[in-house]
Amino acid sequence: MQNDTLNSRQPLRLPAFRENELVQDEPMEEETSPLEAEAIYPDIPAEDLQSPTEQVTREQVTHPHYTKFTVLNSDRLYRQGDVLTAVVQARDASGRPKTYGGDFFRAKLVSVRPREASSAGHVTDHGNGTYTVQFPLYWAGDARVSVQLVHPSEAVKVLRRVRDVPAKRSFTCMFIDTKNGDREKRPCFTAQPPELPPERLCDFSRHEANGTWFCEKPESLPCDAIVACRREVSLKTDQSTILVPYVDTELEQDAPVVINVKESEQPLLDRLPECSGQAPDVMTNGYWSGNGWNSTVCKVRQFTRTDMRRCVANKTLYLQGDSTIRKWFQWFAGKEQSRHKGSLKGGPAILSDKDSNSVVTYRAHGLPVLGSEWMNISKIRYIADELDSIKGGPDTLIVLGLGAQFTTEPIEMFRARLFAIQNAIRRLLQRSPGTRVFVRTGTTRDHKSQRLYLRGSDWLAYQIVEEIRQIFGPDRNAVVLDTWDMSVCQWGVENLHNGTAMMDAQMNMFLSHICPKA
Numbered sequence: 193m194q195n196d197t198l199n200s201r202q203p204l205r206l207p208a209f210r211e212n213e214l215v216q217d218e219p220m221e222e223e224t225s226p227l228e229a230e231a232i233y234p235d236i237p238a239e240d241l242q243s244p245t246e247q248v249t250r251e252q253v254t255h256p257h258y259t260k261f262t263v264l265n266s267d268r269l270y271r272q273g274d275v276l277t278a279v280v281q282a283r284d285a286s287g288r289p290k291t292y293g294g295d296f297f298r299a300k301l302v303s304v305r306p307r308e309a310s311s312a313g314h315v316t317d318h319g320n321g322t323y324t325v326q327f328p329l330y331w332a333g334d335a336r337v338s339v340q341l342v343h344p345s346e347a348v349k350v351l352r353r354v355r356d357v358p359a360k361r362s363f364t365c366m367f368i369d370t371k372n373g374d375r376e377k378r379p380c381f382t383a384q385p386p387e388l389p390p391e392r393l394c395d396f397s398r399h400e401a402n403g404t405w406f407c408e409k410p411e412s413l414p415c416d417a418i419v420a421c422r423r424e425v426s427l428k429t430d431q432s433t434i435l436v437p438y439v440d441t442e443l444e445q446d447a448p449v450v451i452n453v454k455e456s457e458q459p460l461l462d463r464l465p466e467c468s469g470q471a472p473d474v475m476t477n478g479y480w481s482g483n484g485w486n487s488t489v490c491k492v493r494q495f496t497r498t499d500m501r502r503c504v505a506n507k508t509l510y511l512q513g514d515s516t517i518r519k520w521f522q523w524f525a526g527k528e529q530s531r532h533k534g535s536l537k538g539g540p541a542i543l544s545d546k547d548s549n550s551v552v553t554y555r556a557h558g559l560p561v562l563g564s565e566w567m568n569i570s571k572i573r574y575i576a577d578e579l580d581s582i583k584g585g586p587d588t589l590i591v592l593g594l595g596a597q598f599t600t601e602p603i604e605m606f607r608a609r610l611f612a613i614q615n616a617i618r619r620l621l622q623r624s625p626g627t628r629v630f631v632r633t634g635t636t637r638d639h640k641s642q643r644l645y646l647r648g649s650d651w652l653a654y655q656i657v658e659e660i661r662q663i664f665g666p667d668r669n670a671v672v673l674d675t676w677d678m679s680v681c682q683w684g685v686e687n688l689h690n691g692t693a694m695m696d697a698q699m700n701m702f703l704s705h706i707c708p709k710a
Contacts, residue, residue, distance in 0.1 A: 584624025
């Protein structure tokens, strides 16, 4: 199992480095707000969220003002294809070096003039308060390093403890008697609540899909009277408090060093293979140049609307997952300039083009894919069940977008769901060889509120990405479309629902696997 902060897989052998530190241009003022933040999960006792053996004080928390990084060998000659290395020394609020790891950083290399190129850095946690950041040099010109402390290690511990508490989100399902109209609302859970005995529960779990769902039994209606469900968004007033330092604060420290990168003697991207299967194990997988993403894994084409329609001609594309994969469906609808049939709330939604004889469908994954509006329970199906119902074949494409709804759940729940999907993919390919299946990873998030911080922070999102990589990366039956790096170094604002440049980059990556040649 890899360390939480790794942004890619294989570190390089490190050169010796000097001890001097490079500080940021303008030192930031020390944060003076309290460390306590309202808990988004009021039913979790505060003592369950704190380590029983560690009492963390403000002075012990990794502090972005005192945490510095050094660019190694900054005065040497660099060419495209070389690797630039920086070392981070984490320090607490008193300026003392940290002796343990766990801080979550994001790092990127950006061009100085013009401001158009950027790439993600590979962060390695050495477990002793020091971190190595490596940047493959993809473009020529002046560049500088940016390292961002996203979550101090002490916050990561809180996030992990919150995540691993089962059945903490509030859901409600409606039960209706279709004959007399009687109805009851009951609380529901993603895991069996220990305080309720089995005889007081309706168990709607699908063991074949590793999907778990429980509701408190209605007083006068049967379990099969369930009609619709939703997620509750209101919070109780008696909220407990937990230690979350630097909530909504991502402080960037820039070293005042500009690296001049010379051109390589041979163009690097000309040696890339076509996009035809799983990506090789690389440090980082590409860089931005303006609004275009340049893959360093395989030759990614830039698709026009005409290219796209030609590529998906005579094919059926199934898009299944959360709202981020729904954005893909909307992207296709925009390119086709046509209206869809069905519901976009959870699906199924269908987009067909008679000219190209192509069909694109969208369907949400199974519970807990719920918003604040009521959702018809009969329309919700687990991905594993959907895969078992697909006929498949060489003209069938399937893209799964997973994770956004699972950042708040114990990681074992998501892992179990992936294993069920993996088995369903295996069954699909056994009965329908030639079916193409893709699993897309997630992207970075924003932390505009405590709710977003605790329910979907970058650290939580990255754990989901790592699970997808580890389970499907070695799998020959599916291709991982890894979109994490392109979001780490994007020019736009981090958002769960990506902007135009990110959407175009993801679609170019996907379509290049389907149609690698122009």
